[in-house]
Amino acid sequence: MAWFIRNAMLLLILFSLYRINICDTDEGTLLIKRRFVRVTNDLGGNLTLTVHCKSADDDIGVQVLPPHASFGFNFRPSWIFSTQFYCSFQWPNTFKWFDIYDNRRDAPHCSKCWWRIVPNGPCRFNWYDKTYEVCCQWNKD
Template sequence: MLLMVILLNTNTLKAAIFDAPKEISVKITNVLESNENLTVHCKSGDNDLGVQVLKPNVIYEFNFKTNVWGSTLFFCGFSWSKEFHWFDIFKAKRDDCSECPWSIFQAGPCLYGPKGICYQWNRQ
């Protein structure tokens, strides 16, 4: 009986400390009002996803699993014409989505879904 209580408490403690990894799909759509190509370069601390060039209304998608600490972060550089901006495209503490559809406007990125919201670009 004591062993069962110890095991139960250990599992409860693990659940409280660690998040179970989740499969995440990030979709980025070029909806620049100027109808020009959007260059996207996304990275995390562990992965460099390379440079993608999106024509207007084209979607770029990447998938990953969150880490157990709940600190997964992917950030992207976005450029067109003479503009360049950064944005944290996925932050585990902010984003509660497994399907994360982003639309990139010149003013900033917008996340669509039940909690749809538009953000400002990160400060340089």
């Protein structure tokens, strides 16, 4: 039994050290770093983009973006790394949707996740190269 308790304590300490590594202090409390998502209308053709983003817990609401306009939102990911926000995107005669933030996909690459919305799919900003080169396909209907 002592072996189990010792190993459980070691595992708890290792997990705590891992959590400290990905956390920062905010008002004196140890918390997971906030994430920021920005969406920009780059459809072209003077098209207005209607965006509605939500997660299992939060509804960001409907945003109407004229050409080249942006909107953003921030949040704290779940401590179990399951946070996911999806958005619907509408412009004349088109309806698409995409997981705009998936913790497993995005957490290693961005705490500020900037997306350009183009007709072929969203493109995420690569902070290393300073380009929107990480382009994705729309989610299947």
